[in-house]
Each structure stands twice: as C-alpha cells, then as structure tokens.
Amino acid sequence: MHYFEYKHGELHCERVPISKIAEKVGTPFYLYSYRTLVRHFNVFNEAFEGIPHLVCYSMKSNSNLALIRLFVNLGGGVDVVSGGELFRAISGGADPKKIVFSGVGKREDEIEYGLKAGILMFNVESLMELQTINGVAGRMNKKAPISIRVNPDIDAKTHPYITTGMKQNKFGIDILQAPMAYRLASELPHLKIIGIDCHLGSQLVDVEPFVEALKKLRTLVDDLRGGGIEIHYLDLGGGLGITYNDEEPPHPYEYASNILEEIRSFNCTLILEPGRVIVGNAGILISKVLYTKENEEKRFLIVDAAMNDLVRPSYYGSFHQILPVREEKREEVVVDVVGPVCESADFLAKGRNMPRLNPGELIAVMSAGAYGFSMATNYNSRPRVAEVMIRDDEIHVIRKREEYEDLIRGEEIPEFLVR
C-alpha cells in the first residue's frame, strides 16, 4: 500500500502531481511519500506488539537524514554497518542506546567511535573481531556490549548476491563454531555478552527460512544458557521482501504471526533490522525521456536517469515497474529503457512493454526507495540526483542535487603538475 496514484490522468505522490515537482527540482530525482514511510514503519512495528522489541531501521537501504529522523520520531532504532553510517544515524537524531552495529569488517576507529557513542551493541562476525573489540574497549576502560552474528547455514532462496546466511557467505560465525566463540567472548574481560544475532539475506519472500533459523538459534541459546551464558537480545536481522513485480512476500503481520511463538520461547527482547520492506515501495525515481531510437532489432527509450542513479537492474538484474507519469491511451511498444552512461549494462529495463513515449515526457521507476539513492555513485561524473519528500501537499527537498563543484571536492592537482 502506497501513496503513488493516478489522479486526473497524472501520477501523483500524495496530493502533488509529479510534473509539478519536476518543474521545481528538475530531473532525475528520488521521490518519497511521507505517509507511506510512516505507514510502513508503523505496520511493521505494530506486527510485533505484545512482545518486547525494537525495530532498528537498516539504514544502508536508504540513509537520508530525513528518513532516519522520521523513523527515530516513530520510536525506531538504527542498524548501522560503518562508522559513516553511525555518524549519519547520530546526525539524524538516533538514540545511541538504540543503535546496533553490524558488518564483517569493522575497523578499530569504527569500534572506538561506537564505544564512545555508547551504542546498544556490536554484532560481531568473527573470532578476531571479538579480540579486537576487547582490545579497543580495554584501552578505553570500557566493557563493549556484544552479540554474536551466527551464520545458521540456511538457504534464503534469494539472489546469490543478497543471500548472507549460508556457509559460503562471508557473514557471521558458523553456527557450529558459535558455542566456542561465546566461550571465548565470556573469557575476554572487556566484552559483555548480551545477545545473539543473525541475518539471512535480503528480499526474502517466504517465512520458512526465518522459522528454520529461529529453531537453530533456539537450540544454541538453550546450550549457552545451560553453560551459564545469558542472552538478553535476539536480533533476527532484516530481509523481508517486497513486491517489485509479481512476488508475493508475506505481509509483516503474517511474517510476525509465523515467528512470534518461536520468538516468545527465547524470553529475549527482539531486535529487527528491516530496510527494504519499510522504504522500498515508499520511494520512486523520476526521470525524463531524452530521445527514442530504433533499429531492425531494438527500440530504445533513452532517459536522463542511469545505472549510477539506480544500479539494481544492472547489478542484480532486478525488475522495476516503469510507469508513464501522464496516463493516456496509446500504442504499446517493446523497449529497452536506457540511461546516458557509457556502459552496455546501463539499463533500467529490457524488452519492456510500454506505451509509446515522446521526448520530454516523465517516467516513474517504481519501488526504488531501497538500495536506490544509497547505492548511487558519481560514475561518468554525473552529479547525484535530488531527493524529495512529499507530505500531503508539501514538497520538501531532503537532499539537493549535487553540483559540478561537488564532483571535484577534495581533489588536488599536485604542485609538480602545474609548474
């Protein structure tokens, strides 16, 4: 359910016609619906009503400060995966006591930053990381709160690039090694074990892998408790999928009701790290048609957004629905929707049935709120696009379009080259 709808023959975001926003900020731009974001967060959060829980928004899916503040205002915490994300989370107003720090390669300075900020916990992903955190905490005269990210070796049946809970993935500590890792952690003087963590992957459209993981974790937690190691937090990660095309992922209520019983039996505070399911369908990418061209084989729609703005189609072969902003009856044609970047992998859609569009018209690339802007780059020296949030009839630019000057910030030509 979202607030991108046709009214009077034109796609709107909440009460604002999209052409009006394009006139104001130019194209391309990301467009987020405030009401959709609020709704998605609240629905997800309410699904776990009745058990102690904390929803830590996984900010790598979309790390704009305005979104962070919005979820913070709704009571959310944040899941961060780098020092930069921790900085953003704090800048966005997140309560450090509600921040969890995940990631397979935390540097010492990042660990120190997390300890200084007083975050809820580090999700530790290797034996060496346990030692490193212990060392940093010792130097700072602190005790670092940790949970161990367990790799339960479960096939989440999603795209190989976004499955994370299998033996061949780099993430977490193998579930068979986990008891030993906990024992090591319990012997390190500057660590305080508080939880257990796992994250299976992203865009999961089935609850079964979550249930399976919980069963495995449950056995482990029982064993740990038997050995005198207390576990207070159960972090189930994120990964719940969304509908891009014809996927039918469980509704958050269905997801929750299928795992609640299992979760209750842990007697833990539940932590969830949803990203995509909150923001994915709350954001779209608006682009303008620049040219059309065709040969005997192909018809191309050349638009002003490209793989540097939204990399998912090129990177994962992902499907995004593409809608014309003006709705009118016209002939359908099969097109490749491509951008200006000098790569054959630069496409937003291939072989897509679309109404015949003319240069100057606007298109909406749907379901682009997650892993859209946050994965954008400056490739081909393209300034990153603007981000806009609509609330009812208000237009808020939450990140202005980059300028050419932004492209060379920090660069320097050595003296010897200009002599």
Ligand SMILES: *Cc1c(COP(=O)(O)O)cnc(C)c1O
């Ligand atoms: C990416 C990630 C998430 C969020 O995944 P979504 O599929 O966007 O919900 C949560 N936790 C961790 C550790 C992650 O790496």
